[in-house]
Amino acid sequence: MFGTRRWTLLAALLTLVSVILASCGAPADTGTTGNTGTTGSPAASTAAATNASPSAAASTAATTSASPSAAAGTTAGSAAAGAGKLEIFSWWTNGGEADGLNAMFEVYKQQNPGVDIVNATVAGGAGTNAKAVLQTRLAGGQPPDSWQVHAGRETLSYVDNLEPLTQFFKEQGFDKVMPQLLLDQLQINGEIYTVPVNIHRSNMLWYNPKVFQDNNLQPPKTMEEFFTAADALKAKNITPLAVGGKDGFEAAHLFESVLLATLGPEDYTKLWTGDATAWADPRVAQAIETMSRMLSYANEDRSAIGWSDAAQRVLDGKAGMTIMGDWAEGYFLSKGAKVNTDFGYAAAPGTDGVFMWLSDSFGLAKGAPHAEAARAWLAVAGSKEGQDAFNPKKGSIPARTDADKSLYDEYLQWSMEQFASNTLAPSATHGAATTNAFQQTWSNSLEVFSSNLDVEELIATLEDAIGDLSQ
Amino acid sequence: MSHANIREFAPSDVARRRRWLTRDRLIALLMLMPSVVAIAVFVYGFIAWTGYISLTAWSGIAPDYTFVGLENYRTIFRSVRFQTDIRNTVVFTLFFLLSNLILGLVLALLVDARVKGEAIFRSIYLFPMAVSFIVTGVAWSWIFTPGNFPSDPTGINLLLDRLGLDALQSAWITDKRVLPEFRPSWARTKLGVPMAMLPVVVAATWQMSGFTMAMYLAGLRGIPEDLREAARVDGASEWQVFRRITLPMLQPVTLSAVIILGHISLKIFDLIMTMTGGGPGNATDVPGVFVYDITFNANKIAQGAAAAIVMLVMVAVLIVPYIVYNARTEVER
Incomplete structure (x- = not known):
């Protein structure tokens, strides 16, 4: 009797001790992994330096790093420690996006043999879930080497965690091949922090050519033409303008094109500087009125559709038309539709000659565990070869103006010409001009406006949010 | 030496203490320790941490522990969206509780009526509970997406169209109306029942009423038949038996159901996210979605923490009075 009790007691004690040890052991473990990472990084840096520096020994260092001597050099002797490693964070995990990213990985692997690319991503949509995980890692002081972020002002949220890359742009010659306006609009406090991989266009009108032909309509160039066309379609019982809402950004997306049409690129761009006087412009109220009128031509069930x-x-x-970014083209193509017969495109009404851009980009983490490998990655991401590998698959255009046009389809070629010749304006809804904090209120308040058309409430909410533009 | 001997010879304080800390108790304590520690850290520790964060100025990726008092609470309570969320969560909880309790009780009474194939009915009603709220949300959003009715209806509107019941077509989850709409001077949002919330309540009830039925069924089976028999012998009608005996005997079940369903509905997130995304506007937005959006999309960590604490308080407000009330009635009995 006594004996069994003692055994039970011993077992209980053992359990307790092991639990305590396990919980204490975890941080110690991460400590050693961290060490492996840092001790591993010199090896990684030599490996990554292959294409940058002429040291031919570097590549041998990478290939021989699995040898016993290299393994002995690392404390934990982890297998991955010796070989070069690059951890990036991208939510391109599906369809053309994933294909494009993999194509870019291939380019990187050719130039940096022996470097292992780890994509520590979380799948899903516009990256909301990935952002949540990224944020946790950054707050915990364990950044990936490089991560995906919308180029432009959205990067402001990460400025404390990113290395400035202005000098890097000069070294790589990116500043010579990207439009000056884009470089200007990429800047935050005088520095560029991320390398744009692609360019999408926000202010695009997509229409059904057959519907337009049957009703003798031309794609509207101005707002007046839009409303004339809308009246004609409404009379035929066709929804003039299809608008979504379920993905949370559609109303805001529509509104930024309306704002651009009403204010013109210069004053539109001023709105995002955080200057309240820019918002006092009576044309802002006028744009809201126009938006309200446009919505009266839209489908009523917009909150339930994406x-x-x-x-x-x-x-x-x-429906006759929809205003959406040019990822809509990717959607049309994926449905087997043909450009100009099944769908047509034009700049959003009143915005011809202005290219409202948004861009996905990659930055370099401050204190990146594999900084050199990450720099090599950014060099690929900004290179002609890398961008031409990625963009035709993703369905976007390169941020460089010297790309090989023959790789791109008809719409993208047109878009590349527009990008090179038009005035550029940054998109607010997709982070080119605004911070995460502002985007959230912006999208939500316009979704509310799309439902209740309450002008005063929209203005009041946006006024509250102006401060968010600078944080 | 037996325990009896110790007690006989040393009835001192020391002995009493020793008796309290018997080996059994020590083992029990040691066995409980890991989970107690884990819960203390990962539940209560993080609640306290969230409470602390809600009093700081943390906005953005980098932590900022500047103390700002109740500023974040003021900010969220002043915002139109959070006021709307509070309205929505109150409406949703009330409707969800009522519909579940009533439907659950009715189903339980029907199944309890010793019908043939009782087990089949029981399983059918209980099955939806096995489905995740995500699936429920997606499926019911297809059903309640109205389409471009009346010309091009989808979902339930299409069904109504085929049945010739066009008059019953509605905007369902895209309905913007708030009824009865009124707006006191202190509110920045319209008060009333957002119509788009009702389809969500239907979906949630579809999922959880089977569970409520199971609870009531267990309660019904726990009522001794002789009680009802005695009442019937005394000349009570079936309604009186139900009203005076069955219902009062089911009260503890109702209490448990209210607590379980109540905390589900106050914390609801997945169903709303997949079914309506909070729309139209913010008509079906709830604090759970707000916390997610404001924390991870807007990076306003401190405001998100404040909203999370408000949710915690709401759950406490629902549950604590019931627990106190229950404890009192227990004592009276």
């Missing part, structure tokens, strides 16, 4: 459902309605001829 942007792709809206695009589908245009494709089906149930």
Whole structure:
């Protein structure tokens, strides 16, 4: 009797001790992994330096790093420690985006043999879930080497965690091949922090050519033409403008094109500097009125459908037009539709000659565990070869103006010409001009406006949010 | 030496203490320790941490522990969206509780009526609970997406159209109306029942009413038949038996159901996210979605923490009075 009790007691004690040891052991463990990372990084740096420096020994260092001597050099002797490693964070995990990213990885691997690329991503949509995980890692002081972020002002949220890359741009010659306006709009407090991999266009009108032909309509160039066309379609019981809402950004997306049309690129761009006087412009109220009027021509069930459902309605001829970024083209193509017969494109009404851009980009983490490998990655991401590998698959255009046009389809070629010749304006809804904090209120308040059309409430909410533009 | 001997010879304080800390108790304590520590750290520790964060100025990726008092609470309570969220969560909880309790009780009474194939009915009603709220949300959003009705309806509107019941077509989850709409001077949002919330309540009830039924069924089976028999012998009608005996005997079940369903509905997130995304506007937005959005999309960590604490308080407000009330009635009995 006594004996069994003692055994039970011993077992209980053992359990307790092991639990305590396990919980104490975890941080110690991460400590050693961290060490492996840092001790591993010189090896990684030599490996990554292959293409940058002429040291031919570097590549041998990478290939022989698995040898016993290299392994002995690292404390934990982890297998991955010796070989070069690059941890990036991108939510391109599906379809053309993933194909494009993999193509870019291939370019990187050719130039940096022996470097292992780890994509520590979380799948899903516009990266909301990935952002949450990234944020946790940054707050915990364990950044990936490089991560995906919308180029432009959205990067402000990460400035404390990113290395400035202005000098890097000069070294790589990116500043010579990207439009000056883009370089200006990329700057935060005088520095560029991320390398744009691609360019999407926000102010695009997509229409159904057959519906337009049947009703003798031309794609509207101005707002007046838009409303004339909308009246004609409404009379035929066709939804003039398909608008979504389920993805949370559609109304805001529509509104930024309306704002651009009403204010013009210069004053539109001023709105995002955080200057309250820019918002006092009576044309802002006028743009809200126009938006309200446009919504009266839109489908009533917009809160229940996403942007792709809206695009589908245009494709089906149930709706005449939709205003969406040029990822809509990717959607149309994926449905087997043909440009100019099944869908047509034009700049959003009143914005011809202005290219409202948004861009995905990669930055370099401050204190990146594999900084040299990450720099080599950014060099690939900004290179002609890297961008031409990525963009035709992703369905966007390169941020460089010297790309090989023959690789791109008809719309993208047109878009590349526009990008090179038009005035550029940054998108607010997609982070080129605004911070995360502002975007959230911006998208939500316009989604509310899309539902209740309450002008005063929209203005009041946006006024509250102006301060968010600078944090 | 037996325990009896110790007690006989040393009835001192020391002995009493020793008796309290018997080996059994020591083992029990040691066995409980890991989970106690884990819960203390990972539940209560983080609640306290969230409470602390809600009093700081943390906005952005980097932590900022500047103390700002209740500023974050003021900010969120002043915002139109959070006021709307509070309205929505109150409406949702009330409707969700009522519909579940009533439907659950009705189903339980029907199944309890010793019908043939009782087990089949029980399983059918209980099955939706096995489905995750994500699936429920997606499926019911297809059902309640109205389409471009009346010309091009989808989902339930299409069904109504085929049945010739066009008059019953509605905007469902895209309905913007708030009824009865009124706006006191202190509120920045319209008060009333957001119509788009009702389909969400239907979906949630579809999922959880089977569970409520199971609870009531267990309660019904726990009522001794002789009680009802005695009442019937005394000349009570079936309604009186139900009203005077069954219902009062089910009160503890109702209490448990209210607590379980109540905390589900106050913390609801996945169903709303997949079914409506909070729309139209913020008509079906709830604090859970708000916390996610403001924390991870806007990076306003401190405001997110404040909203999370408000949610915690709401759950406490629902549950604590019930627990106190229950404890009192227990004592009276």
